[in-house]
Amino acid sequence: MAESKQPDRMEKVVSLCKRRGFVFPSSEIYGGINGFWDYGPLGAELKRNVKELWWSEMTRLRDDVAGLEATIIMHPQIWKASGHVDTFSDPMIDCKTCKGRFRADQTGEIPCPQRPSKMVTECAGEKTQPRPFNLMFKTHCGPVESEDNVCYLRPETAQAIFAQFKNVLETSRQKVPFGIAQVGKAFRNEVTPRNFTFRSREFEQMELEYFIKPDEAVEAISGSVAEATGEGHPGEPQPSWGWQLWHKYWVEERLRFYEGIGLPRTSLEEYWQKPEELAHYARATVDILFKFPFGTQELEGIAARSDFDLSQHERHAGKPMGVFDDDLRAAWTRLPKETQDALWKRYHDARHKYLIKSGVDAESAAATARNDADNLAKGKYIPHVIEPSAGVDRLILALITHAFSEVTETDDKGKSETRVILRFHPRVAPIKVAVLPLLKNKPELVAKARGVFELLRGQVNTYYDDSGSIGRRYARQDEAGTPFCVTVDFETLGEKPELLDTVTIRHRDDARQERLPITGLAAWLLERVR
C-alpha cells in the first residue's frame, strides 16, 4: 500500500489539539498514562456531535433499529462465549535472540524468523518463560479478589447487544430484519498504543448489529436471493436481500454517513478482506480506511458475521436465541418438496459445520443440526448479523486531521503569517457560531451582542467573545473550526437606520460576509448546521 506519511502534519495536529483544547494527555499532571487521552472543551463537543449524529441516523431516523446502553462489566461467561477469554489469554514466548514473539502453543509449528529451516522450538535462541498475554482488562467484582469473581472490562460493545438480543426484540416490537445500536466505551490492554489517540487502551465504539434472515429463509420466502447488480448503493432494502446485499447496503450507508459529516470518499478507502484474513466466523469483512497523516488506517469494519454470535450465546447460556418468522412458516408450506429438501440440507450443513468447529461432539452436533433444520421448516431460525463497527476516537482524529489546513497570508508590510483553519463540516463543528461585538468598550454594542448570544445559545452551540481585535477573534474561531461568526456593529444599533437590527455573518472558509436581520439568524443557522 503506497502511503505518503506526513509526520509534520501529525505533529501540528497534536499540538493544535493541546493548544485549543481538543485532546489532552490523560493524567498529565502526574506524567501521563500510556494509551489514555482526554477530550478538552472543544473535543468534548466535537465527539458529542459525532455520536449524536450517528445515533440519530442509526436509530431515530430509521424504523428498523433500536438502541441499547449496556454495562461495561458483564457476566464473565459472555467473554467465554464470544471467544475473547481464550484468544486474549494466549501464553506468549519471546525469543531474546531474534526478538520474535510467538504463541507458546505454536512454537513447534512456526519457523524461526532467522533460520526458517528450523521451528522456533528447535532454534538455539534464548526464550523467555511463557507469559499470559491478555488484552482484556481484568478486575474483580466485590471486595474480595479471588479467581471466582474475576470480571472483565468489555473489549467491545457488541457482545452486550447479542446478550440482550431477546429482550430488545420483545420490547421494541421489531421483526427481523432489524438492528440494535449502541455507543459506548470499550477497553483493550493494547501491547503498543500508538499514533496519538488512534490506538488507545480506553476508547469508544459505535456499533450496530443488524439481524437478518438466513439466506435459506429469504429464498423460501422470496423464491430466490437477490444478486448484487452493479456498483454503489443498492437502494431501499428488499425482502429478497440475502446477507451479501445487506452487507453491501451497510457498507454504502456507512460511506454516506462519513460523507455527510465531511469525510469525502476521496479521503477514504474500502478494503475487502481476503478470504484467508477473515475471522473464522466471518463471511466477509470490509474495512473503511481513512488516509491519516501516519498512514492509511481503519476507521470502521463492516463484518458479515453469520449466526455465529447468537449461536455461541445460545450454546453457552443454554437459552434459545432463535426467532419465529410468520412469513417463513407460511412460505415454507407452499414450497415444492425438492426445494424444501434442498434448503433444509443447506441450512443443516451450515449449522453442522458451525457446531463441529465449535468443538461440539459429533453425535450432538448431528442431532442439533437436524433439529435446527427442522426448526427452519417450522419458521424458526437464528438470525444472521451484519456488524458495522466504528471507532469514535479514530473518527474524531480523522475529522480533525482532515479539517486541518494552514493558510499563509502576507500583509501590506510584507509580513507573512500562517494561520490554522479547521474546516469542519458545520454539522460536527464544536462551536457553530461565535457572537462578537465589534468593540467591547461600548456598552450598547456589548448589550446588543449579549442579546444575540442569548437568542442563539439555546438553538445551537454559541460562543461569545469580546476580547482583542475583531480580526484576532475571527482567527481564534477559525482555529476552533467555528463555521460562522456574527458581528454586532454600530449599524446593528441603527447608525444607518436601514440596517437597524442586522448583523454581519462571516464565513470561516472564505471570510465572506453577508448582512442578515437578527430575527432570521437562528433559522439561518439551523438550516446550515443540521
Next chain:
RNA sequence: GCGGGUGUGGUUCAAUGGUAGAACGUGGGCUUCCCAAGCCUGAGACGAGGGUUCGAUUCCCUUCACCCGCGCCA
C-alpha cells in the same frame, strides 16, 4: 517488550554546573477595531524520583510520557 530519538511556560524554540530568555498565545486595561494592527500591564516552565556536587534544568542512574522503526494487534 526490543532498538533509536525527544522531554524547558499553553504552543514553538533558546541559554546555562551558580535555580532560566524569547516569540506567539493567554488574563486585565486603552483605542468607531471587520480579518491574529498598536500601546500599557499581569500570570505562567526546566516530566518525575534518586545520585554525584558547596551548588544540577545542565553530569550519572531509574522511572514516566511522546515520536520513529521492529514485534504483537481475537
